[in-house]
Amino acid sequence: MTATDSLPSTPFSARVTAGLVPVLAFVVMGLWNSPAAADFRLCNNTSSRVGIALGYKDAEGWTTEGWWNVSSRSCETLLRGTLVARFYYIYALDYDRGGEWSGQAFMCSRDKEFTIKGTENCLARGYDRTGFFEVDTGEQRAWTVQLTEANEQPAQRVPGIPGTVGPGGPGGVPGLGTPGLPPAAAPKQ
Numbered sequence: 001m002t003a004t005d006s007l008p009s010t011p012f013s014a015r016v017t018a019g020l021v022p023v024l025a026f027v028v029m030g031l032w033n034s035p036a037a038a039d040f041r042l043c044n045n046t047s048s049r050v051g052i053a054l055g056y057k058d059a060e061g062w063t064t065e066g067w068w069n070v071s072s073r074s075c076e077t078l079l080r081g082t083l084v085a086r087f088y089y090i091y092a093l094d095y096d097r098g099g100e101w102s103g104q105a106f107m108c109s110r111d112k113e114f115t116i117k118g119t120e121n122c123l124a125r126g127y128d129r130t131g132f133f134e135v136d137t138g139e140q141r142a143w144t145v146q147l148t149e150a151n152e153q154p155a156q157r158v159p160g161i162p163g164t165v166g167p168g169g170p171g172g173v174p175g176l177g178t179p180g181l182p183p184a185a186a187p188k189q
Helices: 012-033
Strands: 040-044 050-058 061-070 074-079 087-094 105-109 114-117 128-136 143-147
Touching: 040 050, 040 061, 040 087, 050 074, 050 105, 050 128, 061 074, 061 105, 087 105, 087 143, 105 114
Parallel strands: 040 143
Antiparallel strands: 040 074, 050 061, 050 087, 061 114, 087 128, 105 128
16 A cells, blocks of 8 residues: 555545534534523723612512722623513712712612612611612613713614613713702602
């Protein structure tokens, strides 16, 4: 037998490709069976560091939590897993330039790290009464809120990726709640 007789008749590239098919199929099957990430995230698209408080209703009732510190131009997962509610509420502070993103859904908060059950009688219970802005997820499994500066155009939704844009900037936004506006109705059920 000569050296050329011992070589398979199939070209090298075809043998490599044929060898990769089972490996590629295994990888694709693994990705297919993996659960899709379903979280509630917030992206800080500003040039400042921001502090985030979150309000939501679960099987046990209303809860507010804070503070997540989100660096400039970065994202943070606030809740992990499939969303259990349609409406979530955000209050954000601009640590570097001052101002806030707020709204007319009043919930309890405090200056230090917190988890507070219930939205009633905040002041009587020793908490602050804070106006959060509403995020309507449309009952999606996952959602990302994009905080932007007042002088920037809001980020656009990417087709096929659920998300929302924050109210637009520090200092509150007319119509969504600014300091000094009269109280509004409680968060939606």
